[in-house]
Every structure is written in C-alpha cells, then in structure tokens.
Amino acid sequence: MPQGQVRFAFRIVINQHSRTDWEKYIWESTYQEFLMQSQLFYEKAAPLFTFKEILSKNEKAEQLHFLVSMAAHPYILQWKGKIYHLGDNLGNNFMPFNQYKMDIIDSNIKDKNAHEIGITFFTPLITLIDIWEGHYLISLDENLDKPSEGIETLMFKLQPRLSVAFYQPKTIF
Template sequence: MIWDKYIFEDTFFEYKVQHQVFDDKENPVKNYWELLAKNPHAERIPFLLSASAANYIAQLNGEIKSLPDVLGNTFFPIESFKLDLISSNVEDSSKHKIGITFYTPELLLIDILDNKYLLSKNTSGENFETFMFAFHPQVAIANYSTL
C-alpha cells in the first residue's frame, strides 16, 4: 500500500538522521543492533521514529479501514500506536524493518464463536451493540482482564 511505503520511507530517512546522532564519529557502525550495543541511549530511536509515522497514523482518523468485520463494515477503532524498530542499516534500506502496534479503546470480549471475536464497544450495562471480527494473523489481544 502507498500508505505503508510513505511510512517506510519517512521512518528510514529519520532513522539515518538519528543514527548519526547516536553513532560514534571515530568508530561508526552501520546497523541498529551494533549501534544499540555501543550506545544504550540509542534505545530512544524507535520513539523518535514514531514522530515520522504520527502524521500518517492521524490520516486513519481513529479507524483501521482495512480490517472489515464479518458484515463487511470497514472499521476497527484505534486510539494509540507504538512503533517498534526491528532492524535497520544506514546504507541498505532493504534492512529497515519496523512494526506498528495499534491499540483500540477498551472493547468487551463477549465470546469467541467459530473463530470469530464477538465484541462490543460498550463495556458495561445490560444491552450491548456488538460486532463480530474474524481471527486475523496480524491481530492480537494485548490486554485481557476477567474483571
């Protein structure tokens, strides 16, 4: 997707800038893991790269439209994100790998039926407007409470 390409390009550009800031001028390294081993402060780079992705995330207007529910409605609410830098190399963009974790507002997991989550945006009360979302290989539950 073009959206993914823009995030990739902007975070790679920002990575190269930040790499220079944290690298040793006398004994430079090329990849993120070497940099992290030499300078523990380089662990801040993923947070700094987040600013490069923030404008693109804002374009989503709080919804991931590429994950439809079982009825084909293309919405999945998000309220925040975290960018992870998996690897990168200042000279080789093919080694630049990031991951973006999106967090939804609190949702109520009512049940799991036939490999689908039955969810509600309402988390309390007696009546729940629900939606059903099929299991997806790139979707995981990050926090679960049994109350």
C-alpha cells in the same frame, strides 16, 4: 452476557515489500528520519551501520524508536482513530484505536531495503461477548446495562498480528 473487557493489539510490519501507498510513505519517511537521528549515536572510531549494531553498542539508542516514530505520526493521524488494516467479517473497518507504538525492527544506513518497522495499534477497552468458531464476538456499544434489549455487535476473525493485550473478566455478583 459479556464475558469481560479486552484491549486488542494489532501489529503492522512495514518494509520494502509493503504494498499500500500509506505504508510506502511511512517506510520512506521513517527511513529518512532514521538516517538523521542515527547520527546522534554515530561513532567515528568504529562506524556502526545497522540499528541492531547501534543498539548493541549504546543502550541510549533505544530512543531511536521514539525519535523515528515522529515521522510516522502524521500518517497515523490520517486514520482518524480506526484501524483500516483490520476489517470485521463484513469487510467494514470499525475497530478503533487510541494508542500506538512504533518500533524499529532493523535498519541500515547503507541499505534502505533493510529498513523495517512495526506499528502496534491498541484499542480502547472493548466488551468481549464470546469467541465463536475462531471469531471474536465483541461490542463497541456503551449501553450494555440492559442486555435484554439487545446490543450492537461485531465479529472479527482471530488472525495473525491480532492479539488480546489486556483482559478484565466480567465481575459476577
């Protein structure tokens, strides 16, 4: 019997050490976008070079997270709603996402290697059945009204950067 509904959050950090081509394209594109968009917050009297410096002097620079995320958006669309960095115990990539949020961890207009971003993917509500030996047992099956007939399940290992972002316990009548 299901214990409740959960929404998972899975975070990917992309920086100069990222390995996949997909991550490298995002890193390059978001850095170029950061260079352009950070000019909106440039101060000639006291030049600021890092994202953290810009943010400390101008709270409106929070907008840079959103403005720079536009450069990552076309690459995220390529995933077609599946989190490909998060495989189940069989190595399949079924975990869906319906939202994401990109944030700038830090960047520097003088040093590309300091550019680092995070992308957090959020799943739709998923049925959490149980947690067994360090694994989430979940179901994406929407036909859970007849559990006696069985339900399709997946198992995902508890791992770094995978978190339960929302939990709604099962209602017992």
